[in-house]
Structures are given as C-alpha cells and as structure tokens.
Amino acid sequence: MDNNENIDLIPVEDVLTFWDILTPDERNFIKNTLSVQHFKKNEVIQREGDKPTHLMILASGNVKVSKMGTNNRIQIVRILKPGEHFGFRAIIANEPNSTTVTSFEESMVYSICAEHFISILKNNNAFCYRFLEELAFDLAKSDARTVNLTQKHIRGRLAGALCALIENYGLEEDGATISIYLAREDLANLSNMTTSNAIRTLAIFANEGIIALDGRKIKIIDMEKLQRTSKYG
Amino acid sequence: MDNNENIDLIPVEDVLTFWDILTPDERNFIKNTLSVQHFKKNEVIQREGDKPTHLMILASGNVKVSKMGTNNRIQIVRILKPGEHFGFRAIIANEPNSTTVTSFEESMVYSICAEHFISILKNNNAFCYRFLEELAFDLAKSDARTVNLTQKHIRGRLAGALCALIENYGLEEDGATISIYLAREDLANLSNMTTSNAIRTLAIFANEGIIALDGRKIKIIDMEKLQRTSKYG
DNA sequence: GTAAATTTGTGCTATAAAACATAGTTATAA
DNA sequence: TTATAACTATGTTTTATAGCACAAATTTAC
Numbered sequence: 001m002d003n004n005e006n007i008d009l010i011p012v013e014d015v016l017t018f019w020d021i022l023t024p025d026e027r028n029f030i031k032n033t034l035s036v037q038h039f040k041k042n043e044v045i046q047r048e049g050d051k052p053t054h055l056m057i058l059a060s061g062n063v064k065v066s067k068m069g070t071n072n073r074i075q076i077v078r079i080l081k082p083g084e085h086f087g088f089r090a091i092i093a094n095e096p097n098s099t100t101v102t103s104f105e106e107s108m109v110y111s112i113c114a115e116h117f118i119s120i121l122k123n124n125n126a127f128c129y130r131f132l133e134e135l136a137f138d139l140a141k142s143d144a145r146t147v148n149l150t151q152k153h154i155r156g157r158l159a160g161a162l163c164a165l166i167e168n169y170g171l172e173e174d175g176a177t178i179s180i181y182l183a184r185e186d187l188a189n190l191s192n193m194t195t196s197n198a199i200r201t202l203a204i205f206a207n208e209g210i211i212a213l214d215g216r217k218i219k220i221i222d223m224e225k226l227q228r229t230s231k232y233g
Numbered sequence: 234m235d236n237n238e239n240i241d242l243i244p245v246e247d248v249l250t251f252w253d254i255l256t257p258d259e260r261n262f263i264k265n266t267l268s269v270q271h272f273k274k275n276e277v278i279q280r281e282g283d284k285p286t287h288l289m290i291l292a293s294g295n296v297k298v299s300k301m302g303t304n305n306r307i308q309i310v311r312i313l314k315p316g317e318h319f320g321f322r323a324i325i326a327n328e329p330n331s332t333t334v335t336s337f338e339e340s341m342v343y344s345i346c347a348e349h350f351i352s353i354l355k356n357n358n359a360f361c362y363r364f365l366e367e368l369a370f371d372l373a374k375s376d377a378r379t380v381n382l383t384q385k386h387i388r389g390r391l392a393g394a395l396c397a398l399i400e401n402y403g404l405e406e407d408g409a410t411i412s413i414y415l416a417r418e419d420l421a422n423l424s425n426m427t428t429s430n431a432i433r434t435l436a437i438f439a440n441e442g443i444i445a446l447d448g449r450k451i452k453i454i455d456m457e458k459l460q461r462t463s464k465y466g
Numbered sequence: 467g468t469a470a471a472t473t474t475g476t477g478c479t480a481t482a483a484a485a486c487a488t489a490g491t492t493a494t495a496a
Numbered sequence: 497t498t499a500t501a502a503c504t505a506t507g508t509t510t511t512a513t514a515g516c517a518c519a520a521a522t523t524t525a526c
Contacts, residue, residue: 069383069384070384071384073384075383089369090373092365093370098373121365124358125355128365132325132354132365135372139372140323142375142379143310144300146308147302147308150308150379150382
C-alpha cells in the first residue's frame with residue numbers, strides 16, 4: 001500500500017485550487033514543506049477540541065466533518081471531496097478545532113503548516129480573498145443546513161441529504177447511482193435522525209419508486225420526486 | 234425623530250471596528266461616501282434573495298438575522314448589537330442575500346457601498362484578514378447552533394437561547410435582567426419551537442425558580458440551573 | 467472456514483412537541 | 497375612550513419520531 005501511495009498521488013499543482021494565485025516563491029516554499037499523509041477507512045484525521053496545526057487538502061478519498069452533540073450523537077456538518085480544504089477555520093479563528101474530520105474511505109491528505117498558511121494569508125491579498133470567499137460560501141451553507149435540519153420532517157431531511165450528496169459527488173456512468181456509498185448510520189447523522197429511521201425511510205422511498213437500493217448503492221429512479229420530497233416531505 | 238437622529242448618532246470612528254486598520258485615504262473615502270439610515274421597529278433592512286448592495290454596520294438598536302424555512306416558519310440565525318456588521322457575506326460570495334435582516338427596535342445603520350467595500354478588501358490585506366476572522370467565528374457559531382437546535386429538547390433549546398442572549402447583550406444594572414426584551418415569538422424563532430411552547434416553557438422555568446418574568450423582561454434567578462438546563466434539558 | 471462483530475431491516479411502544487382551540491391581556495389606532 | 501389588533505397564556509388532541517427489542521444479513525477477524 002505504501003508503494004501505491006506514490007503511484008496514484010495527484011501532484012500538488014492539480015489539487016491545490018489556490019495554486020494559480022501563489023507567487024513563485026510561495027510555490028517553491030509550499031512544495032518544499034508540504035507533507036502527505038495516508039489514512040485508512042474510518043480514521044480520525046483531526047479531532048474536535050484539539051489545537052489545529054495544519055491547513056489540510058484532501059488529495060484523494062472522501063472525508064466527513066462532524067460535531068459531537070448531546071448523548072454522543074454525531075452530527076455530520078459537511079462531507080469533502082478531493083481538492084477541498086479543511087482545518088483552516090480554526091487556524092484563522094485561532095481556536096481549537098470545532099469539528100472532527102474522519103475518513104470514509106482510504107484517503108490521502110496534503111498538509112501545510114499553520115504558521116506558513118497564516119503567513120501567506122497575511123502577505124498575499126488574493127490568497128486571503130480566496131479563503132474569504134470560501135468561508136462566505138460555507139457560512140451560507142451552514143445556515144441553510146440549520147434551517148433544513150430543524151424545520152423539515154424525516155422524509156424531507158433524508159431526501160435533502162440525498163440531493164446534497166448528488167450535488168457534491170454526482171452520479172456514476174449509469175446516470176443514476178450516487179457516486180458515494182455511505183453507511184446507513186452516516187446517512188442518518190447527515191440527516192439528523194436515528195439509523196433505524198434512515199433505514200426505514202430509505203425502504204419507503206424505494207417502495208415509492210423514488211430510489212432503488214443495492215447494499216450501500218443508491219440509485220435515483222425519480223429525481224423530480226426526490227426533489228419534491230426534499231421540499232415538501 | 235429626524236432631529237434626534239443627529240443628536241445620538243455615534244461617530245463612525247467609534248462604530249467601525251475596523252477603523253484602526255484603514256489607511257488615511259480609505260478613512261477619508263469612507264467618511265465621504267458613508268450613508269446613514271434610520272429604521273423603525275420591525276422594519277426589514279435587507280431581504281433574503283435580494284442582491285446585496287452595501288456592507289452595513291449597526292450603529293444603534295438591535296436587529297435579527299433570519300431565514301425563511303418550510304411553511305413560512307422563520308429561523309433566527311443570529312442577533313446583532315451595535316458595532317456588528319451584516320450584508321457582507323453575500324457581497325463576498327457574490328450571491329443574493331441568504332438572510333433577512335429586521336430591526337427589533339429603532340435602529341441606526343451606517344452603510345458602505347458594496348463596490349467600495351470589495352475594493353478595500355482587495356487592496357488592504359489587514360482589512361481582508363479581519364473579515365476572514367469574522368467569518369471564521371461566524372461559521373463555528375453557525376455549526377454549533379445547528380447541533381444545539383437539532384439535538385436538544387425544548388427545555389435545552391430555550392435555556393440555550395437565553396444563555397446566548399446573556400452572552401451577547403449582558404445583564405442590566407441589577408445583574409439579573411437580560412438586556413434585551415424580545416417577543417415570545419422571536420424567542421421561539423430563535424430556539425426552533427412554536428410560540429406556544431416558548432411561552433409554556435418560560436412559565437415552567439419561572440415555576441422552577443430558574444427565571445422570573447415581568448412582561449418581556451426576563452430576570453435570571455438561578456444562573457447555574459439555567460446553564461445545567463441548557464446542557465441537559 | 468467458522469465465529470464474532472457489525473450493519474441492515476422491521477415491528478412496537480413511549481413520548482416530545484406540533485397543531486389546534488380558546489381565552490385573557492396588553493398595545494395600537496381611530 | 498373605545499374598538500381592534502397583537503401578544504400572551506394554557507389546556508387538549510394528534511402526530512412524528514426516538515427508543516427499544518430482536519432478527520437477518522453481511523463483513524471482519526481469527
């Protein structure tokens with residue numbers, strides 16, 4: 001596996017979405033100080049409450065960002081795909097991590113030391129602005145999620161989560177199967193419900209011809225009905 | 234009333250928390266282009282879905298930031314006090330406003346044209362970094378609110394909202410009365426419950442000796458019990 | 467290849483909270 | 497000052513969903 005790491009590792013330039021706005025010096029510096037880490041399935045990459053040490057960029061795999069709530073109930077607040085960053089909010093706010101990041105599957109992560117990251121933020125205005133934009137998008141998404149999770153009923157919440165997954169990960173070549181296979185429990189933590197209810201409601205959706213299930217594969221049969229369910233329950 | 238406006242208007246320098254990091258040119262420019270608006274109680278200052286036109290700074294009064302959810306149910310996502318900004322997230326993300334801002338009470342608002350704001354962001358790195366920090370704090374608060382509202386029961390949610398109000402607005406000279414008087418409906422929209430349940434639960438808290446009620450005034454009798462209720466319901 | 471553990475699936479029960487109904491009370495306007 | 501509207505209060509009913517129990521299926525470990 002260690003051998004494979006090097007083989008399918010995506011080069012920095014292709015993963016870092018902010019590569020274009022770095023100066024040649026910054027690029028060299030990052031290339032020289034960047035580190036790569038490999039994570040197995042279900043490994044914790046970053047823990048809520050810990051001091052943040054690195055800006056991290058997901059090179060491959062998928063990770064979930066979650067918060068621990070009451071009675072050890074987990075709330076997944078977002079899911080990241082390759083090219084997306086994490087760990088920077090806490091660095092910028094100079095606070096402990098407010099979330100835990102865990103790999104869903106085998107994942108590769110590039111990381112840039114917090115001090116270097118801040119130093120670039122404070123010297124490269126365009127870089128700083130890029131992250132400002134990113135946080136502006138994330139904040140709106142977070143507020144929207146609050147409303148979705150608090151005001152919709154179970155059917156609407158689950159349908160909404162499925163729509164969000166499609167938007168984020170897209171569909172496979174068949175144009176129907178969602179390109180990420182989550183455990184029912186993760187789906188539940190994403191939609192703010194118990195695992196039982198996620199399972200039950202998925203079965204109901206399948207019965208109604210909205211989706212078809214094959215293990216963790218979810219195939220969308222009636223996209224319009226799914227979106228209607230997300231809106232009206 | 235128009236006369237009073239000028240009398241108790243706080244000078245720009247004292248309201249703009251970012252005044253210190255502006256260049257002399259920027260300060261002059263802002264002083265010359267800044268506009269002031271007066272809002273009566275319960276007026277909409279900025280509407281969800283509209284194009285954002287100004288960075289706004291609350292000079293006096295109190296405003297609520299809310300989102301419209303399912304069945305016209307309103308979710309208050311945060312409440313601002315003098316010195317706090319709003320309207321900048323949408324400008325930065327170049328999106329329509331994701332929230333509606335409404336005055337609770339008579340309020341004065343300074344506003345800076347969106348183009349000028351962006352221009353300063355793109356030229357003054359320290360200014361940009363200041364807003365980056367602000368969004369980083371707001372994002373953590375939003376994620377935390379999601380968990381609070383989705384995982385706690387009614388008692389915990391309401392107690393949590395009261396704690397948040399105390400943290401934001403403080404107590405009056407008596408060291409007990411919360412320094413903001415909200416309608417039961419606003420308290421409900423803040424805690425994700427129906428107005429009936431907010432009223433009912435407040436009455437229960439009063440009965441249990443946690444608070445004392447006098448119209449919209451809420452007096453904290455047992456702070457520790459309130460915090461315990463926020464955590465454990 | 468078998469045992470153990472985990473995940474998935476389904477029914478039942480208990481309960482929290484919304485929805486509804488109705489009345490009293492306090493602001494607001496004419 | 498009275499009429500009207502808005503807000504506050506409380507009891508009852510209904511419903512959504514968490515919690516529990518258990519079984520089947522699948523994955524993981526030895």
